[in-house]
Amino acid sequence: MEVGENSVRRGDGTYLTDVWTEEACGFIQRHQAEPFFLHVTYNAPHTPLQVPKEEARPFLEREDLTRGVATLYGMIHRMDSG
Numbered sequence: 001m002e003v004g005e006n007s008v009r010r011g012d013g014t015y016l017t018d019v020w021t022e023e024a025c026g027f028i029q030r031h032q033a034e035p036f037f038l039h040v041t042y043n044a045p046h047t048p049l050q051v052p053k054e055e056a057r058p059f060l061e062r063e064d065l066t067r068g069v070a071t072l073y074g075m076i077h078r079m080d081s082g
Contacts, residue, residue: 015050015051015052015078016042016043016044017042017043017044017075017078017079017082018078018082020040020041020042020043020082021040021082024038024040024082042079042082044075044076044078044079045072045075045076045079049068049071049072049075050071050075051071051074051075051078052074052078055074055075055077055078056070056071056073056074057074058074059071059073059074059077
């Protein structure tokens with residue numbers, strides 16, 4: 001995966017939204033003394049619909065939501081929490 005000019009290789013199963021957030025936070029910390037523009041584009045909430053189980057759990061408990069919608073809501077929540 002490419003992050004800006006740096007190549008980031010992660011094969012440890014880390015949720016990609018979390019990787020993007022970690023990279024963005026690191027960039028902000030490294031460049032806090034200078035002006036910059038940072039645009040973070042998450043792959044979520046696009047397919048494949050995947051999210052850590054703990055993030056989808058509150059939505060899966062709702063009877064009015066399908067599993068797909070609950071997963072999508074979990075993805076959006078995780079992204080917003082980043």
